[in-house]
Amino acid sequence: MHEIRVGLLGLGTIGTGVARILLEQQELMSRRLGKRVRLVAAADRDLSRDRGLDFSGVRLSDDAMAVACADDVDLVVELIGGYEPARSFVVEALSRGKHVVTANKALIAKHGEELFPLATANDAALGFEAAVGGGIPCLKALREGLAANAITSVHGILNGTCNFILTKMEREGADYAGVLREAQELGYAEADPTFDVEGIDTAHKLAILAAMAWGAKIRFEDVYTEGISHITAADIAAAAELGYRIKLLGIAKPHGAPAGPEAIEMRVHPTLTPVDAQIAQVSDSYNAVMISGDFVEHTMYFGRGAGERPTASAVVADIMDIARVCAAGGDAVEQLPPPMGFTAEARREIPTLPMADVVCEYYLRLMVRDEPGVIAAVTSILADHRISLEAVVQKERSAARSVPVVMLTHETREGNLQAAISRITSLPSVEDGVLILRKETFGA
Amino acid sequence: MHEIRVGLLGLGTIGTGVARILLEQQELMSRRLGKRVRLVAAADRDLSRDRGLDFSGVRLSDDAMAVACADDVDLVVELIGGYEPARSFVVEALSRGKHVVTANKALIAKHGEELFPLATANDAALGFEAAVGGGIPCLKALREGLAANAITSVHGILNGTCNFILTKMEREGADYAGVLREAQELGYAEADPTFDVEGIDTAHKLAILAAMAWGAKIRFEDVYTEGISHITAADIAAAAELGYRIKLLGIAKPHGAPAGPEAIEMRVHPTLTPVDAQIAQVSDSYNAVMISGDFVEHTMYFGRGAGERPTASAVVADIMDIARVCAAGGDAVEQLPPPMGFTAEARREIPTLPMADVVCEYYLRLMVRDEPGVIAAVTSILADHRISLEAVVQKERSAARSVPVVMLTHETREGNLQAAISRITSLPSVEDGVLILRKETFGA
Numbered sequence A, B: 001m002h003e004i005r006v007g008l009l010g011l012g013t014i015g016t017g018v019a020r021i022l023l024e025q026q027e028l029m030s031r032r033l034g035k036r037v038r039l040v041a042a043a044d045r046d047l048s049r050d051r052g053l054d055f056s057g058v059r060l061s062d063d064a065m066a067v068a069c070a071d072d073v074d075l076v077v078e079l080i081g082g083y084e085p086a087r088s089f090v091v092e093a094l095s096r097g098k099h100v101v102t103a104n105k106a107l108i109a110k111h112g113e114e115l116f117p118l119a120t121a122n123d124a125a126l127g128f129e130a131a132v133g134g135g136i137p138c139l140k141a142l143r144e145g146l147a148a149n150a151i152t153s154v155h156g157i158l159n160g161t162c163n164f165i166l167t168k169m170e171r172e173g174a175d176y177a178g179v180l181r182e183a184q185e186l187g188y189a190e191a192d193p194t195f196d197v198e199g200i201d202t203a204h205k206l207a208i209l210a211a212m213a214w215g216a217k218i219r220f221e222d223v224y225t226e227g228i229s230h231i232t233a234a235d236i237a238a239a240a241e242l243g244y245r246i247k248l249l250g251i252a253k254p255h256g257a258p259a260g261p262e263a264i265e266m267r268v269h270p271t272l273t274p275v276d277a278q279i280a281q282v283s284d285s286y287n288a289v290m291i292s293g294d295f296v297e298h299t300m301y302f303g304r305g306a307g308e309r310p311t312a313s314a315v316v317a318d319i320m321d322i323a324r325v326c327a328a329g330g331d332a333v334e335q336l337p338p339p340m341g342f343t344a345e346a347r348r349e350i351p352t353l354p355m356a357d358v359v360c361e362y363y364l365r366l367m368v369r370d371e372p373g374v375i376a377a378v379t380s381i382l383a384d385h386r387i388s389l390e391a392v393v394q395k396e397r398s399a400a401r402s403v404p405v406v407m408l409t410h411e412t413r414e415g416n417l418q419a420a421i422s423r424i425t426s427l428p429s430v431e432d433g434v435l436i437l438r439k440e441t442f443g444a
Helices: A015-023 A026-033 A064-070 A087-093 A103-120 A138-145 A160-172 A175-185 A201-216 A231-243 A308-324 A376-382 A414-425 B011-022 B026-035 B064-069 B086-095 B106-120 B140-146 B160-172 B176-185 B200-214 B235-240 B308-325 B372-384 B415-427
Strands: A001-011 A034-041 A059-061 A077-078 A099-102 A151-157 A244-255 A263-274 A285-291 A297-304 A359-369 A387-393 A402-409 A430-439 B001-009 B035-043 B059-061 B075-078 B101-102 B151-157 B246-256 B263-274 B287-295 B297-303 B359-369 B389-394 B402-409 B428-439
Touching: A001 A015, A001 A064, A001 A308, A015 A026, A015 A087, A015 A308, A015 B001, A026 A034, A026 A160, A026 A308, A034 A308, A034 A376, A034 B086, A034 B402, A059 B011, A064 A077, A064 A087, A077 A087, A077 B359, A087 A103, A099 A103, A099 A308, A099 A430, A099 B101, A138 A201, A138 A285, A138 A297, A138 B140, A138 B308, A151 A201, A160 A175, A160 A231, A160 A285, A160 B059, A160 B308, A201 A244, A231 A359, A244 B026, A244 B235, A285 B059, A285 B372, A297 A308, A297 B140, A308 B140, A308 B415, A359 A414, A376 A402, A376 A414, A387 B359, A402 B308, A414 A430, B001 B011, B001 B064, B001 B308, B011 B026, B011 B035, B011 B086, B011 B151, B026 B035, B026 B059, B026 B160, B026 B308, B035 B064, B035 B308, B064 B086, B075 B086, B075 B308, B086 B101, B086 B140, B101 B308, B140 B200, B140 B287, B140 B297, B160 B176, B160 B287, B200 B246, B200 B263, B235 B246, B235 B359, B235 B402, B235 B428, B372 B389, B372 B402, B389 B415, B415 B428
Parallel strands: A001 A034, A001 A077, A034 A059, A077 A099, A263 A430, B001 B035, B001 B075, B035 B059, B075 B101, B263 B428
Antiparallel strands: A151 A244, A151 A285, A244 A263, A285 A297, A297 B297, A359 A402, A359 A430, A387 A402, B151 B246, B151 B287, B246 B263, B287 B297, B359 B402, B359 B428, B389 B402
């Protein structure tokens, strides 16, 4: 039976999961593939930890570069994460014509445009299904399953930590800081949670999805990114009263014809989603991606977005797809779908729509002094900027000097809204800042 | 640019959708594929109807067999439906080494085991993504995206007509007959709805999913099949009171090791699903398939399970997958994943678990005379068969002579339950039959 020899860089959480599948699920994989996938080498800085696996027959090393370049390795799995040295290992492996599979969204989002041509030039495949949506085969769905469609929108809950925190805040009426601490204790959030809670991880994934959806070059730096750390229990309760759940969404939409857009809108922010929308049902640390197309209408892909076993499942699926086209007499990488779903020649630079030109409905929360004429002053500024309101909710007076006011706008250009907000915040009767949340509606 | 020439059999709803994509989405498809997919011929008995498409350059014919066998056709799309003559057209096309793509679940479920080897023997590909879940790329997910997993269960809402009817019954407290009539008027249900509402369509799809999940030969005849026509508004209300929604599910599970099961459980029936389960959120005519694996845990795929445009999306995705491996110098079908996800040699006959050996929790509804000792008689029969109860709900007395009683059992072998039920129905104080619904719990 023909054999593919795998070298693994990184034996952390996901690396251990991948090694586990390769060592323990051999026979099932061969029955599906008609070939053997053999783990020949693995590198990690810490080889002393017991991973509960029998590594006999596997060359263990603390030299990742040596494994990435080894002659007896056909396919390198990069699970170190981050930009460097992961990038260098991948570049070296590809340059030697070795196939690469990675779960590293930061690497693909930032260096993908360097890596794709390098892979092509060396007849090597580059798989990164695990980089978006963890175990959910959502990139395969977008690239292959929906290939007949012009994509009309992408909406994703792409970060399990944020979804866990928001779900818990909603269920328990709890505040952000306490829930974050709990998430950290449970291992759902890192000691430094910035990457997750500030939306950067979601932005990496969204940049990949958007580029794949429309045949664009990846533009991670262009993604408008807001996290969840400023969301309060009061906002979640106010949204619920209006029929919405707050989710951190990555959103991408084409401007102009979906088959060949002139610009792409990419934004990550806490979003009011109608409680009965399919994506609003996705709770706890689960992820989901809703992808809509001009023929397929709405589709959604749901599952675990992180974790040893689910992420390893996606990594090994990529290995198997690549192994399938590696015949004894040479590889046939050109038989695989192009990594980003469009041929290299067809991919192009598509500008990102400036955030000021994005059109949304908005939820505004402001604290105003409880005196006559304040609401009138605020609404007249909004009217000046051609912003009309769908709802205004003013809570009953309390002993406090100031009261919260919540407003929902109709569709508004973000630029107009920001201009209005900067005037509103300068009103003496408006205290603190104005919290702005964007709202999305869904066909399903 | 290399070109794949397509012949289309059937210009009904889905056929028109496929023609529409092939004629109107040419440029986008070529940018993804690096090849051209060209519709060269189409056959239908009725060529007079205006389909709103420009068929210039396409040979239209009322002779499907001629198109299936034409020398200038590389790939035949069968969208006639049903067993015959669809089977004959597909057999002739495959025998001539033409690739075939079909949306015909009946054909694959019943004749797949004849067609797969025929395709292999003639170096032809056979695609049928559209046969299960309409536009949702769920077979691709199972076959490729989850290929590293031993599958632990499959649960599907696979028939949009049934889901539409059950959703409407629940929302409006309406009875089956009226909602069916409405569904027929809206075009969601056929004039003769038997295939849909009696679960046969779901059983076709489940048989395909189960065989693909575990490398088994397809055994459509073995699927236990119950429809929804006996469900009343009262059952839906009683289930809701207990925290469940009634869904028509196709359910498949392995017995023994999931990587190589000794038997497979396959059943289609109305099912009590907890209201907060992800699959219970799938409403109206939407479909969803939840597939769980030993590494990936729970995943779910959601979208339109029928209709011109969504189903055409899946058909064309298959065409593109096949076109990708058709190079100018000859095809490379062996580079495609095997159609059923396992190599031909690895696929085997796996027995179907007899329904009597299936273990479920049950919902029982019976009408009993309102007299002392009746419940005691019923529960003592259940106890005789080692069936223990989780809940008994007896509605308050009314003027009527008989009252409904609802019972929820703990896990019970179906054989034991059926034996108990046949004794219970013979009690003089129990009127009419006993309605039996099965309950499922989900990890997500």
